Structures are given as structure tokens and as C-alpha cells.
Amino acid sequence: MFESLSEKLNNIFRKLKGRGKLNEENIKDALKEIKFALLEADVNYKVVKDFLESVREKALGQEVMRSLTPAQQVIKIVHEEMVALMGGKCSEINLKGPIPVPIMLVGLQGSGKTTTCAKLARFLKNKKHRKPYLVPADIYRPAAIDQLKKLGDQIGVDVYLPTPNEDPLEICENAMKKAKMNGYDTLVIDTAGRLHINEKMMNELEIIKQRVRPREILLVADAMTGQDAVNIAKTFNEKLDIDGVILTKTEGDARGGAALSIKAVTKKPIKFIGVGEKIDALELFHPERMASRILGMGDILSFIEKAQEAIDKERAKELEKKLRRSEFTLEDFREQLRQIRKMGPLEEILSMIPGFGQLKQFKHLKIDEKELIRIEAAINSMTRQERLHPEIINGSRRKRIARGSGVSVQEINRLLKNYAQAKKMIKRLTKAGKAGRPFNIGGFFS
Amino acid sequence: MRIFTRVKEGLAKTRKALTEQFNRLITGKKIDDEVLERLEEILIMADVGVKATDELIRQLSKMVGKNEIKDSEQLKECLKQEVLKFLKVEAPPFDTSKARPFVIMVVGVNGTGKTTAIGKMAKWFKDQGKQSILAAADTFRAAAIEQLEIWGKRAGVVDVIKSQPGADPSAVAFDAVSTAKARGIDIVIIDTAGRLHTKVNLMEELKKTKRVIGKVMPGAPHEILLVLDATTGQNAIAQTKMFNEALGVTGLILTKLDGTAKGGIVIGICHEFNIPIRFLGVGEKITDLRLFDAEEFAEALF
Numbered sequence: 086m087f088e089s090l091s092e093k094l095n096n097i098f099r100k101l102k103g104r105g106k107l108n109e110e111n112i113k114d115a116l117k118e119i120k121f122a123l124l125e126a127d128v129n130y131k132v133v134k135d136f137l138e139s140v141r142e143k144a145l146g147q148e149v150m151r152s153l154t155p156a157q158q159v160i161k162i163v164h165e166e167m168v169a170l171m172g173g174k175c176s177e178i179n180l181k182g183p184i185p186v187p188i189m190l191v192g193l194q195g196s197g198k199t200t201t202c203a204k205l206a207r208f209l210k211n212k213k214h215r216k217p218y219l220v221p222a223d224i225y226r227p228a229a230i231d232q233l234k235k236l237g238d239q240i241g242v243d244v245y246l247p248t249p250n251e252d253p254l255e256i257c258e259n260a261m262k263k264a265k266m267n268g269y270d271t272l273v274i275d276t277a278g279r280l281h282i283n284e285k286m287m288n289e290l291e292i293i294k295q296r297v298r299p300r301e302i303l304l305v306a307d308a309m310t311g312q313d314a315v316n317i318a319k320t321f322n323e324k325l326d327i328d329g330v331i332l333t334k335t336e337g338d339a340r341g342g343a344a345l346s347i348k349a350v351t352k353k354p355i356k357f358i359g360v361g362e363k364i365d366a367l368e369l370f371h372p373e374r375m376a377s378r379i380l381g382m383g384d385i386l387s388f389i390e391k392a393q394e395a396i397d398k399e400r401a402k403e404l405e406k407k408l409r410r411s412e413f414t415l416e417d418f419r420e421q422l423r424q425i426r427k428m429g430p431l432e433e434i435l436s437m438i439p440g441f442g443q444l445k446q447f448k449h450l451k452i453d454e455k456e457l458i459r460i461e462a463a464i465n466s467m468t469r470q471e472r473l474h475p476e477i478i479n480g481s482r483r484k485r486i487a488r489g490s491g492v493s494v495q496e497i498n499r500l501l502k503n504y505a506q507a508k509k510m511i512k513r514l515t516k517a518g519k520a521g522r523p524f525n526i527g528g529f530f531s
Numbered sequence: 532m533r534i535f536t537r538v539k540e541g542l543a544k545t546r547k548a549l550t551e552q553f554n555r556l557i558t559g560k561k562i563d564d565e566v567l568e569r570l571e572e573i574l575i576m577a578d579v580g581v582k583a584t585d586e587l588i589r590q591l592s593k594m595v596g597k598n599e600i601k602d603s604e605q606l607k608e609c610l611k612q613e614v615l616k617f618l619k620v621e622a623p624p625f626d627t628s629k630a631r632p633f634v635i636m637v638v639g640v641n642g643t644g645k646t647t648a649i650g651k652m653a654k655w656f657k658d659q660g661k662q663s664i665l666a667a668a669d670t671f672r673a674a675a676i677e678q679l680e681i682w683g684k685r686a687g688v689v690d691v692i693k694s695q696p697g698a699d700p701s702a703v704a705f706d707a708v709s710t711a712k713a714r715g716i717d718i719v720i721i722d723t724a725g726r727l728h729t730k731v732n733l734m735e736e737l738k739k740t741k742r743v744i745g746k747v748m749p750g751a752p753h754e755i756l757l758v759l760d761a762t763t764g765q766n767a768i769a770q771t772k773m774f775n776e777a778l779g780v781t782g783l784i785l786t787k788l789d790g791t792a793k794g795g796i797v798i799g800i801c802h803e804f805n806i807p808i809r810f811l812g813v814g815e816k817i818t819d820l821r822l823f824d825a826e827e828f829a830e831a832l833f
């Protein structure tokens with residue numbers, strides 16, 4: 086999708102190669118492509134219309150940035166608008182107020198409320214150091230209470246056990262009392278799935294809201310939801326004035342346009358996303374990432390953007406040429422490091438590369454910015470000769486460089502070894518005919 | 532036939548919404564680009580999807596160009612006919628008397644309504660005088676077994692075959708089919724754990740279950756039904772594609788049509804994958820199951 090949308094846009098803008106301004110004419114076709122991309126991502130038709138109108142206004146008359154193509158410029162505007170619409174920053178759960186604090190989860194059937202309740206309770210227990218109490222107020226679905234009980238056992242969180250004749254309101258009220266007596270500070274209430282148009286069931290929630298006064302009412306919505314997301318979210322919000330949204334099942338390949346639709350009609354923040362069936366698979370919501378995902382560009386979009394802004398094109402071209410001739414010296418390497426550091430915190434950049442965050446081996450990887458600075462210091466302490474011909478760096482030169490830069494000899498050894506390996510790798514890559522791409526400096530970190 | 536009114540009843544909301552929209556946006560107008568754009572809106576909002584909408588509109592524009600469609604009434608009628616072409620799939624009928632036991636495997640992503648649909652189907656068969664056995668092959672989700680047992684009781688099935696939580700789902704399926712064979716039961720319905728189609732290992736697990744069933748009884752499972760939630764948008768296409776590639780889906784069950792979601796995505800899905808819709812889910816009660824009929828569905832939509 087990334088390729089197809091940006092390719093389409095590139096084609097549209099080909100005529101505009103010689104820079105210039107975005108105008109009514111060239112924007113129109115671009116917006117049409119974006120419209121289809123958004124509709125394919127399940128953003129609601131009307132939301133798309135309004136959204137594109139605001140993009141059009143923003144884009145009109147904009148000067149195309151020197152480092153970007155017109156297509157990239159439009160994508161950039163779309164992306165920024167989308168992030169802005171989804172709330173800019175991630176928004177935390179609100180636990181203020183008298184204890185016990187009730188949190189209530191609501192939503193359609195099968196959206197994932199019960200599992201999410203358990204995930205949230207675990208999050209509160211482990212990350213917020215609360216003492217949560219799970220409350221099963223779904224008396225309708227067969228074995229729903231049983232399910233929450235089992236999940237509670239798994240994560241070591243107590244579950245209120247209703248008697249068969251308690252109704253959902255009584256369950257909540259009795260659980261509140263019990264929580265007060267037993268020192269639980271947060272209630273996580275699981276409610277039965279219901280259709281937003283089922284008046285009787287919606288009233289049940291309204292009454293619970295009035296009586297129990299949940300600090301937060303969170304709408305649990307499936308990331309795969311289609312056009313109907315607006316109706317669902319709108320009705321739940323009108324009836325209950327929800328405080329936020331949890332988007333579930335996002336680990337699949339759904340583009341998640343529902344996130345945009347829901348935010349647009351409710352103006353309420355998405356607070357968490359569910360990323361798997363395991364009880365720890367709950368993450369904070371990042372509008373930036375979601376925007377890229379809806380556009381079908383992974384997070385690579387922002388990566389490219391930053392790179393485009395930071396890396397001077399001329400330099401990059403020169404480097405490319407050198408790579409082709411395998412003349413990549415330590416001097417070039419230093420230049421690369423400087424360019425990369427201009428792009429911002431490395432971890433942030435790496436986390437934006439699609440799939441990177443999911444890779445187990447990188448989960449706990451901390452990129453040491455300081456180490457980069459030290460590597461640069463070491464290279465700075467070399468003579469130009471040494472930088473161009475690293476093979477002359479013998480033992481005594483290493484000691485001198487170490488003294489000059491305050492970096493240990495061992496580190497310099499490692500740097501040179503990694504450099505040699507990377508050079509080999511680059512050689513292989515260029516042989517494979519991939520020299521056109523900016524190279525990967527990953528080899529230097531290990 | 533009673534089924535006729537039942538489907539219409541179940542789809543009443545869908546139909547009302549669409550017809551109302553149709554009337555509000557299109558009726559009485561000359562068919563021009565604006566009307567076609569409105570039509571696009573209606574179809575997209577019904578989750579028909581960009582591709583199928585595009586195809587439908589292109590067809591209709593052609594007819595408008597050839598003067599075969601002159602007013603909104605004709606437009607509506609032609610749209611219905613086109614949708615019908617998409618929905619009509621050449622497939623063998625759903626005939627549970629083909630084998631004994633007739634083995635049905637039910638699959639789908641999490642929360643689409645598999646277990647509920649199984650309860651409803653068991654009741655449906657029972658009303659036709661057929662006995663069934665259920666297999667609790669969702670050994671993963673907490674309390675999934677208990678949930679199926681409750682449905683089994685409600686539907687009055689002969690038995691619910693189960694194992695321990697975390698047990699091998701294939702073994703449960705194996706037991707169920709063997710038991711049904713030995714006891715001469717008409718139908719076996721196998722409940723499986725919900726899973727995202729992108730999870731390779733879990734899709735492999737389903738393939739294994741299917742293989743194992745085939746070993747107990749050659750030719751089984753006779754139907755592999757994919758349960759799709761009408762609320763789902765474009766992702767339903769990816770779901771169908773992956774489940775079909777892994778297992779060879781023989782039919783669809785479209786659930787939650789009692790809400791405001793239109794489930795229009797199935798139009799493109801039936802067309803693209805040539806898989807028929809077998810049943811519709813229109814509520815949470817045991818009787819909220821409808822046999823699918825393309826004519827009625829198209830009629831009810833527009």
C-alpha cells in the first residue's frame with residue numbers, strides 16, 4: 086500500500102517535478118487517490134470528505150519544500166492533519182478522585198471487552214501500582230463471568246463473584262461496597278456487549294453510570310470495524326459521554342480507519358490499543374503511528390520525512406557513488422553519523438521502522454546515543470590519512486587515538502572491526518545492485 | 532415460506548436505512564454524475580468497499596450511457612440485479628444428509644460469533660429432526676468450553692465433547708467425530724478458537740485439525756464455515772482470503788445483522804472468492820439464525 090499510494094501520487098506529480106507550489110489543479114488528483122486509500126482503510130465516507138477538505142485548504146498555495154517531492158509534501162500534510170485530528174499526543178487513563186475509582190468498559194458484542202478488562206487490570210496493577218478489583222457485570226453471555234474469573238486468576242487480580250440473582254447494577258454497587266471494605270482502590274467493570282441501538286440495554290448502562298459514577302467510561306472498539314464505527318461511537322458517546330476509547334485487535338492487518346472515524350465523531354481520545362490475545366498485550370495509543378498505519382505506510386513515513394529533511398541530498402548522492410566503488414571510508418562514516426544524529430533520537434527513529442518494535446530481540450535494545458558521540462570523538466581524533474585508509478591504524482596509533490578522544494582502546498578496536506564488517510557488507514550489497522538505497526549502519530551498534 | 536419473512540424481518544433495519552437513503556439522495560432525480568456520486572456514498576457507507584463499488588458504478592454508468600437506465604427507479608432495480616450477480620455463487624447446496632456424521636468446522640477471527648452461531652445451528656438441525664454433537668475445540672480462550680456447553684444444553688444436543696483447557700484442539704475434534712461415527716449421530720459441529728488470520732502458527736493449527744478430521748472420516752469436514760461479523764469493514768476480505776487459502780472455506784455465516792452495520796462487504800467477497808453465504812445471524816437468541824437467500828438479501832438491501 087505504501088508503494089501504491091505514494092507511487093500514484095508520484096505519477097500525478099510527475100509533471101510538477103520542477104518544484105513550485107501546490108495548486109487547485111495538482112492537488113485535486115492527489116486528493117482523489119488519498120480518498121480511496123482512506124476509504125480502503127475503513128475511514129468513514131463522511132469523515133473522509135471533511136478531512137480532505139481541511140487537507141485541501143492546508144495544502145493550497147504551499148511552497149513545496151526543497152527536500153521533498155510534491156507527492157511527499159502532500160503525504161506530509163495529510164499525515165500531520167491526521168495526527169492532529171487524532172489528538173497529537175497519547176492520552177493517559179485518569180485515576181484521580183476518591184477511592185475506589187470505578188472504570189467501566191462498554192461496547193458491542195465481540196469487541197473484546199472481557200479480555201481488555203483483564204489487560205487493563207494487569208496494567209493498573211503492574212504499571213500504576215494499584216490494587217484493582219475485576220467486576221463481571223455481564224450476566225447475559227453464557228460463561229462471561231466464568232471467563233473474567235479465569236482471567237483474574239491468571240493475573241492475580243481478585244474478581245467480584247456475584248450471586249445468580251444480582252442484576253448488573255446490583256453487581257456494580259455490591260462490588261463497590263466490597264472494594265471499600267477490602268481495600269481495593271480501582272474497579273474495572275466488564276459490561277455485556279450490546280448493540281448501540283438496543284435501547285433497553287443502553288439504559289442499563291446509563292443507570293449504572295448514574296449510580297456508580299465511573300471515573301472513566303471507555304468504549305472498546307474493534308480495529309477491524311467498518312463504516313458503522315461512526316454510528317456506534319456516536320451513540321455510545323451521546324448516551325454515556327464516554328471518556329475515551331480502547332481499540333482492540335490491532336495486531337492484525339486491519340488498517341484501522343475506525344480510529345479516525347471514532348475520534349472525529351466523539352472527539353474523545355483513544356487511550357489504549359490491544360495488540361494480542363495475551364494478557365500483557367495492551368499498549369498506549371500513539372496517534373502518529375496510527376496515522377501512518379491508516380495511510381498504509383507503516384511508520385516508515387515519518388522516518389522518510391525526517392531523513393529527507395536531515396540528509397543533504399548532494400552528500401547522499403556522493404556517498405552513493407562511493408558505495409558503488411566501495412570507497413566507504415571512516416570519514417564517510419563520520420558524515421553518516423552526523424546526518425543521523427541530526428534526525429533526532431535514534432531510538433525514536435528505529436521505533437518508527439515498521440516491524441522493528443515487534444521484533445523480540447529489539448524489545449529491550451537501548452541505542453546508546455552517547456556511544457555514537459564517542460564513536461564520532463574517536464574518528465575525530467584520527468588523522469585524515471587514518472580516516473581514509475583505516476588499515477594503517479596499528480597498535481600505537483590506536484593508543485594515540487584513545488588518548489586523544491578519551492575512548493578506550495577496546496572500543497576503538499571494536500569500532501574498527503565493525504567498520505570492516507560493514508564495509509564488507511556494503512560491498513556485498515552493492516554487488517547485488519542495491520547501491521541506490523541509503524545503507525544500513527546497524528552493524529556498528531553491536 | 533416462513534423463511535422469507537424471517538430474513539426480511541432480520542434485515543429490516545438494513546433495508547430501511549438503505550432505502551431511506553436511496554430515496555432521500557436519489558429518488559426523482561435525473562441520473563447524472565452527482566447521482567452516481569451519491570450512489571457511491573451509499574455503497575461505501577454500506578461497507579461494499581472501494582473495488583466492488585467501483586465495479587458496480589461502472590456497470591451502472593454504462594447502462595446510463597446506453598440509455599438503459601433513465602430514472603432512479605430503474606437505477607435501483609439495475610443495482611439490485613448487479614448485486615445479485617455478485618452474490619450468486621455456483622456452489623453445491625448445504626445438504627447435511629450427504630454424509631453421516633456430516634461434519635461442520637466453524638472458523639473465524641476473535642469475537643465474530645462462532646460459538647453463538649454453533650448453538651443456533653444445532654437448534655436449527657434439531658428442529659429438522661437431526662441430532663448433533665458439538666466439539667469444544669476452542670481450548671484456548673478462558674471459559675470457551677463452558678460457553679459451548681451452555682449453548683449445547685440450550686440447543687438440546689446429544690453431547691458436547693471436550694477436553695482440558697490448553698489441550699490439543701485436533702484431539703477434541705478427533706474424539707467428537709469418532710464418537711459421532713460410533714453412535715450414528717447425524718451432525719458434528721466443531722467450535723474453534725477465534726484467531727487473527729495473520730497468525731501463521733494458529734492457521735497451521737486449524738489445518739492440522741482439518742487433516743485429523745479427514746483421517747477419522749475421509750471426506751470430512753464436509754463444510755468449513757467462516758464466520759464474518761457484519762460490523763467488520765474491508766478487513767473481512769483479508770480474513771476470507773487467508774482462511775480460504777489455509778482451509779478451503781465452503782461457506783460464510785454473516786453475523787450481527789441486527790445492528791446498523793450493513794455487511795455490504797460480502798458482496799465483493801462472494802464475487803471474488805466464489806464462496807456462498809449459508810446463514811445470517813440476526814441476534815443473540817437461539818432462534819436468531821436465518822438461511823441465506825441471495826434474492827432476498829439483495830431485495831432487502833435495496
Ligand SMILES: Nc1nc2c(ncn2[C@@H]2O[C@H](COP(=O)(O)OP(=O)(O)OP(=O)(O)O)[C@@H](O)[C@H]2O)c(=O)[nH]1
Pocket residue numbers: 194195226278280639640641642643644645646647648669672675723724725726786787788789790812813814815819
Ligand atoms: N447482536 C448480535 N450479537 C451476536 C450475534 N452473534 C453473536 N453475537 C454476540 O457476539 C459476542 C461474541 O460471540 P461468540 O459466539 O462468543 O463469538 P466467538 O466468535 O465464538 O468468539 P471467540 O470464541 O472469543 O473468538 C457474544 O456476546 C454474542 O452474544 C448476532 O447475530 N447479533
Ligand SMILES: [Mg+2]
Pocket residue numbers: 645646647669675722723724725
Ligand atoms: Mg467462541
